[in-house]
Amino acid sequence: MYRSHSCGELRASHINNEVTLSGWVQKSRDKGFMIWVDLRDRYGITQLIFDEERTPKEMMEKAKSLGREFVVQVTGTVIERESKNAKIATGDVEVLVSKLEILNQAKLPPFTIEDETDGGEDIRMKYRYLDIRRNPVKDSLIFRSKVSMEVRKYLTDKGFIDVETPYLIKSTPEGARDFVVPSRMNSGQFYALPQSPQTFKQLLMVGGMDKYFQIVKCFRDEDLRADRQPEFTQIDCEMAFVEQEDILEIFEGLTRHLLKEVNNVEVDKFPRMLYDDAMRLYGNDKPDIRFGMEFGELNAATQHKDFGVFNSAELVVGIAVPGGNAYTRKEIDNIIKWVKRPQVGALGMIYARVNEDGTFKSSVDKFYDQEDLAKWAEITGAKPGDLVCVLSGDTNKVRAQMSALRMELAERLGLRDPKVFAPLWVIDFPLLELDEETGHYHAMHHPFTSPKPGQLELLDTNPGDVKANAYDLVLNGNEIGGGSIRIHDKETQAIMFKHLGFTEQEAKEQFGFLMDAFEYGAPPHGGLAFGLDRLVAILGGQETIRDFIAFPKNNSGRDVMIDAPAVLDNTQLKELSLQLAIEE
Amino acid sequence: MYRSHSCGELRASHINNEVTLSGWVQKSRDKGFMIWVDLRDRYGITQLIFDEERTPKEMMEKAKSLGREFVVQVTGTVIERESKNAKIATGDVEVLVSKLEILNQAKLPPFTIEDETDGGEDIRMKYRYLDIRRNPVKDSLIFRSKVSMEVRKYLTDKGFIDVETPYLIKSTPEGARDFVVPSRMNSGQFYALPQSPQTFKQLLMVGGMDKYFQIVKCFRDEDLRADRQPEFTQIDCEMAFVEQEDILEIFEGLTRHLLKEVNNVEVDKFPRMLYDDAMRLYGNDKPDIRFGMEFGELNAATQHKDFGVFNSAELVVGIAVPGGNAYTRKEIDNIIKWVKRPQVGALGMIYARVNEDGTFKSSVDKFYDQEDLAKWAEITGAKPGDLVCVLSGDTNKVRAQMSALRMELAERLGLRDPKVFAPLWVIDFPLLELDEETGHYHAMHHPFTSPKPGQLELLDTNPGDVKANAYDLVLNGNEIGGGSIRIHDKETQAIMFKHLGFTEQEAKEQFGFLMDAFEYGAPPHGGLAFGLDRLVAILGGQETIRDFIAFPKNNSGRDVMIDAPAVLDNTQLKELSLQLAIEE
Known part of the structure; x- marks a missing residue:
């Protein structure tokens, strides 16, 4: 047994108990006749004490040898501290060590493991496993875990079923570029990694699953920039037999639940704003209304x-x-x-x-x-x-x-206070957006979004004026979620694809499986997806998402620490080439 | 509002209420003057009634037109049923329809949507969205969701943190073959999809995360066979400052929690068996001890x-x-x-x-x-x-x-009763396994597994005799989980790599990041991973995992329904070729 208590657990009530602790040496102060060591683990810091009078000489020597970040196990007696430290939870006590074991040594870390570290971004990223020991990062990861779990609790309580959709899928263009995965079993063929489980969740609705959710990784092979990772996490949801109002209600409830459970903030009913008003009043479809x-x-x-x-x-x-x-x-x-x-x-x-x-x-x-x-x-x-x-x-x-x-x-002016939360629904988005470069319209949300009732006819004459059953959830000037009521009949979906520039053949090849499914009793349905990375950062009061991702990638798509991607060896490259050659 | 109640909700207490229901037509019986329709949704079946005396003629005609799997919305009054049906929860009542709307038509499904269907495996897989409407599949997916959530609840209660590890990683050979993902941003370079988050979870332990879990997709580009999917889901766990005993206790507790919460079965303390005994007494390292x-x-x-x-x-x-x-x-x-x-x-x-x-x-x-x-x-x-x-x-x-x-x-002899649960720990696995074809030893669990104390020296003389701190959790003759206490110092890890046939250079290139991390204060740690797909199937009393996966792949790796993978278009192929050319 490596420990009887964590390093954040001991209080005055433990005085005179014998305890065993394990953790990292945060720092030590050596006064010669007396040595204090701060022992740290995920749960806190406990002060250890060694002194000439009560500690055997050999152990004093060993204690003197302890460097920062050494991993040690100690057994000792909890005693009252002479000078109490009100800043930490264990500050009333210290442990007089009777047994000291060095479990692992440590090289001097390249930056200090403290809340305010002296390490720059690059070095902290390279040694992410050391960075994670720092409270700001550690607490952010724990915070993310809590947010995820609260999402799951809320949705499970509301009857949503967590269904895993596949990661190796057929490429279904959704705006961004797919990552592809060559298939060894099917030479010359490739899977794509999902940009979102959009079509699968719609098929689940056709399958009668009624209420679906998943916290799921999605992938976009786009140029990276600050706060955009090639892989990102989505809270993905879909419901059958719903109108926009049902969806807004459920996910407003989810957001309110999170604000309450993780931020202890109560929020009134969320205001709603038309997309046109948001653009007119804030020049922006995700206005910060704080x-x-x-x-x-x-x-x-x-x-x-x-x-x-x-x-x-x-x-x-x-x-x-x-x-x-x-x-x-x-x-x-x-x-x-x-x-x-x-x-x-x-x-x-x-x-x-x-x-x-x-x-x-x-x-x-x-x-x-x-x-x-x-x-x-x-x-x-x-x-x-x-x-x-x-x-x-x-x-x-x-x-x-x-x-x-x-x-x-x-x-x-200091008006963007991260402790203030101002959620907002932006509704009635346009269905299509003009690409000014090409002169073509493309789907503002995605090709499965339904137009407002009665506006289908406008597509031919005033495509830019058609409004969609589409909505975004905005929090403090960030889009944290977005969704729509979907098309659920084959004819409307075919019209949409036509207007988006797909030939009938292309639509059939790429989305035939979905349109076929619509012919076998597709219910009205709609949904919403939250970007978990950003949601967590905003709830956590941070501007950037990086602290909330254990192993982020840098701007060239390389893992911060392992420096992935790796070059494949020649055998693998040759096999890949062969697969491609067969195809060409 | 599409419905006031679900199709599984109405009871005698609702009689005389006006209700609105939405769902699929399970079947209808037309007696001319009277039509009964079974309306189905995820929650159950409710009988609708139309009759000449009380139903307007026009609506009678519409009701007659309803085919199987039509999607309809009805409003009506709950009335007492003349011939009650004790077999279904709503069997005391029926709904006398006053308003009928056909929300979507349906082509005749290629097989009947019933518990015992007339559809063969292939056709059911092709129309998986119809297959999912059947109770056995629907209930299996709901069961899986429940198991996942109970896993999360148990582990969260025990202080485990859900940390997401990356999917686009550097290839770190772990026995099976990696799926690779070309990187557009880094020409000629490739990510790999993780076979497991093994190295990342160990880095999290070095990072002081202490208790980690994740329910995570893993990928192996292996030949498929029955019940082996190229992507599979793992309950992945790791703990710091633990010995084998601590891990067995936590995960025995998890398994017992699941058996209680999802199967309502109480199980005694799990027996433990030495690997050598399992082989001697059952010829098998995962004996069925029912x-x-x-x-x-x-x-x-x-x-x-x-x-x-x-x-x-x-x-x-x-x-x-x-x-x-x-x-x-x-x-x-x-x-x-x-x-x-x-x-x-x-x-x-x-x-x-x-x-x-x-x-x-x-x-x-x-x-x-x-x-x-x-x-x-x-x-x-x-x-x-x-x-x-x-x-x-x-x-x-x-x-x-x-x-x-x-x-x-x-x-x-009927001794393998799926309702009986006989869990078993198999412990003290060999560290290495002889590949009889090549004459080389490879790691039985993985290269990060620690040998039993004092046995490191045996590696040179009797490598096959070295036992590992490795354990499997076996349930009814299936390995549902396995893990080990890991190596946490660089020297031992280097010795292991040497014995597994890595040159110093290879070990450094592939695992340098991990061995470097071990130099900065790595705590003793260990963990376990459960195969969720199989665990769920066994708890669900099924022989195969397929019903518990929403969109499984068939034996050629193609999505059952969408027939992925898809062939890329020429532009994409050319770009890939280009990337490869640069490398060659």
Whole structure:
């Protein structure tokens, strides 16, 4: 038996007990006649004490030899600590060691195993197994485990069945690029790894499974960037005999359950916002509503003056920055520089200060008088002391720019408090999205999403106007989940594929199995998928997902530690080549 | 709202309520003036009634049009049934329909959606979404979900953390062949899919995670055969600061928890058996101990007579078949034919009848007298009325043959009752196994398994004799789990790799990351993995795993329904070729 207690367990009530502990040496203080060692495990830290008077000489020597991260087992007596440490749970006691065994030695770690470490990102990633010993990472992984389990409890209680769908599947294009897996048994053929279990969960609904969920890895062979991993985890759900309202209710319940169980936060009924309103008011389909700063459209209020920039703009839009009149000229110039960065792409920014006395001072006083500016303030909701920032240009572009500015200023103003949770449903998404490069429409959610009742006919004439039974769950400016009511009849699905540019033959080859299934009694159904990585990070109050993934990949897709992928040996390469050759 | 109740919910207490139900038409009986329809969903079946007197004519016509597996929604009043059906939970009531909507039509299904279906295996697999509507498959999937959840509950309660390990990893050979995944971002390089998260869970232990579990898909690119899928699910666990005893206790507890929660069966403390004893007494490292028929070794009792077959045999072994004296000569000839089948491979079988009066009649009376045969009976435990079956030959072969015969006869005698659960720990497995073809030793469990204390030295002289800290959990003759205490220091691990035929360079390239980790304070650790597919099948009282997998693959690795894998298109093939070309 390696231990009778964990290192986080001993209290004053254990005084005089003999205990056995195992763990890592966090640090030791050697005063010569006395040595204190902090022993750490997953559960906490306990102070060990060795002293000349009570510890045999040989053991004193051994204790002196203990380096950081040595793995040791000790037996000893719990005694009261002279100087108590109120900062740790075991701070009332220490263990006077009577037996010390070094279970394993350790090289000096390349960074300190402490909450605030001296190790940079790269070195911490390379030695991820050491990084995981640090509380911030360890606690994040434990937090993720708790979130997963609470998801399972909630959904199981609601009658959902956890069904595993296959990982080696037929490629069914869903927007991103598939990872492929050559099949040795079927030369020249390949499996794909699922981008999501979408078609399988729909087949489960055709199969009468009624309520399905799975916490499942999904794969996209896309270029990596910050916070996007080639493999990611999805909470995948589907229900039969449901309308949008049923789904919103269940998954609002799930989100509320998580906020309560893991964050101890109670949240009111989630507000709902039309996609069109989200774009109009926040320039964004995943608005952060922890703070205001809603867009005010200023076209009417700015036209017919001599300011050509606004007159020629498709959209003139402003936001009120609370307390922004306090910005110096230099600070405002900085903001203007910020919006002109290539990543944001605005050509410039007009602003109007709202003085405490209610007068205005703008960067375009030449064109707009006090009355005009009062209207700007009214439309954007600016109050005395605020600053109105105005951008103009093509609607889509200027909305994106203003949305970026809004988020940036809110960040600077401390309005994005990770301890505040503001969930939001965004509903009535467009069915199709125009790819401006190709001029083709593609499915905004995915090709299985149903149009709103009665809008199917619009597909021929105004495809961009067709709304879908599609919804996103947004939390603090992040899309944490999204879903739709699906098409469940073959004819509608065929029409959709046609509009997405599939020939009849292509649709049949790629999705024939699903359309065939629709002919054997497919029930109305719909679902939702949460991105677990991001959900956990947001609930955990973090900006990035990396601490919540035990072994993340770096930006070149390599495992942080093992530096995968590995090059295959020649035999394997030759076999693969052979398989390909047969096909060509 | 598609339904107020499920089809399994209505009882006499609902009489006179107005309800809305949705589901599939199981069947309908049309008596002209009256139509009964059985409406089915995941939860049960409810009888609907339409009759000339109370149902509008138009609706009668619509009801007449309903075919099997049509998806319908009805609203109506719950009424008492005239002829109650005690066989179903809703059998006291029926619903007099006032509103009928056909939500989706259905083509005639290719087999009947009933517990005993008329569809053969192939057709049921092709239309798996229809097969899943049948109770045996549906209930199996629900059963699996329950088992998974109970595993999670037990382990979470015990402090285990669910940590997701990566699926796109570096290839680390573990016996079977890896599936590989070309990386688009790293041309010429490939990920492998994990055969198990073995190295990752060990790194988590080095990382101080202490208790880890995961229910995780694993992949082996092996030839398929019955009940072996290229992707399978593992309950994967690892603990730090543990000895074998700690692990057996936790996972015996898990198994007992499952038997109680999902089978309502209480089981005593699991017996433990040495590997050597299992081989000697059952010829098998996963003995089915629901019944006796233990092997009796008869070498001493059969030598020095004139029967050359036994004299020259390395092993002469017998079992007592309870009541086997009742077999006719023809039946015994049939058994002899059975053991001579190429799949079993015995050259013949000697037998001795134990008559009710205690006398014997054997097939080798020429060589062995009554006294000799009495010894056979004593050693095999045969009683009057039994039959002693004896095989002889090379020890390994004859044990395998006798084990097969024992299982076959037990099956015929009805001794393998799927409702009886006889778990067993088999412990002290050999560390290494001799590959008789190549003459090389390989790791019996895996290269990370630790030898028993003090046996490391034996590796040089008697490698086959070294025992490992390795254990299997056996249930009803199936290995449902296996694990070991791992090596946790670099030196021992290096010695192991050397004995397994790795050069120092190979060991470093393939497992360097793990051995490096061992230098930074690796705790003693060990673990166990359960094969979920088989565990669920055995708990569910089934011989095969197929009903417990939603979308199994057939023997050529193709998805039963979607007929994956698919051939990639030319662009994808060309890119892959290019990647390979760069490497060559």
